[in-house]
Amino acid sequence: MQRSSTGTAMPAGSAAGRRARPRTRSGAGRLGASALAAVLSVLMAVVAMQPAAAQEDYQRGPDPTVESVRAQRGTFATEEISVGPGHGFNGGKIYYPTDTSLGTWGAVAVVPGYTASWDAEGAWMGHWIASFGFVVIGIDTNSPTDWDDARGRQLLAALDYLTRESPVRDRVDAGRLGVMGHSMGGGGAIHAATQRPDLQAAVPFAPASFSQDASNLQVPTMIMGAQDDTVITPGALDQLYATLPAGTPGAYVQLSGGGHGFPVWGNVNVTRLTIPWLKVFIDNDTRYTRFFCPQMADTSGVARYQHKCPYEPAVR
Structure with missing residues (x-):
């Protein structure tokens, strides 16, 4: 059995029950995709910064003339x-x-x-x-x-x-x-x-x-x-x-x-x-x-x- 948003019990195979489940999965999917995109964006930014940082670390001594x-x-x-x-x-x-x-x-x-x-x-x-x-x-x-x-x-x-x-x-x-x-x-x-x-x-x-x-x-x-x-x-x-x-x-x-x-x-x-x-x-x-x-x-x-x-x- 599954409960509706009003708390009324409904058969799991009813039309209302079938509609409820996909909406829940779809919302989680959208949230997961947004979070994944945010994480990937941060990772790409960190990777993009690496070469410049590595080159700067090798500098030794004052600016040359x-x-x-x-x-x-x-x-x-x-x-x-x-x-x-x-x-x-x-x-x-x-x-x-x-x-x-x-x-x-x-x-x-x-x-x-x-x-x-x-x-x-x-x-x-x-x-x-x-x-x-x-x-x-x-x-x-x-x-x-x-x-x-x-x-x-x-x-x-x-x-x-x-x-x-x-x-x-x-x-x-x-x-x-x-x-x-x-x-x-x-x-x-x-x-x-x-x-x-x-x-x-x-x-x-x-x-x-x-x-x-x-x-x-x-x-x-x-x-x-x-x-x-x-x-x-x-x-x-x-x-x-x-x-x-x-x-x-x-x-x-x-x-x-x-x-x-x-x-x-x-x-x-x-x-x-x-x-x-x-x-x-x-x-x-x-x-x-x-x-x-x-x-x-x-x-x-x-x-x-x-x-x-x-x-x-x-x-x-």
Whole structure:
């Protein structure tokens, strides 16, 4: 039996009873649909907010200026620790910001050129780059005559050590990593980026990329050379850059001087471009895109610049 709205008992199968039930279900359905729509609206709004929040969280340091990226030090105090041989490479040094209040840092592994040591060739940039908000691991190679592909494998081993075993592993964001190198080490940076496409940035200096071209690169890559380099000539780098896929963010910077050794001394023309590239693609920091797009903000010391503007950091 079922009761009517007046409290009178009616057979469940009567016409009035049949009419009462559908009205009750229909009202609940309308209420449920409205509530579901409201919930979905809130969820969509929260999801839409996520990328912007994630990008903002990676910003490190004050708003940049042309002068600040040319400085020999950023705003973060740094320390260094030595790494012994093993772990897939021949040891090296780690440079890192001492600040622990901002969470984890992006990181970059760097390898020197053919027959060179890290201390002799690349150590000058360790504290320099770290002071702008990155962890840097500079390595020596298992053999000073290792080829570009071997150097690439050792760069990847260095990143794995840095993020999994090193004393500063808890300071590093394993999802925001890059590679750099000079000459044969620059070819190593290309090899590493080809083998691990989920890296965020690559900066090969005068790369001797004998084992591969750039046709398989998906990692944002800035190739840097010198107009007066007679070892890895501008023509060779023109050909290499031309193989970079159209869909891969890239740039080619030709410095007006410095020869083949332009990255082995405290060259501000190297760091003032390297730091913004790392900031844009490792830190998702769009404050630094203006140094590249729509044109280079500071062209001093630059003979030629090719780019693929605009540069949009990946949303994570």
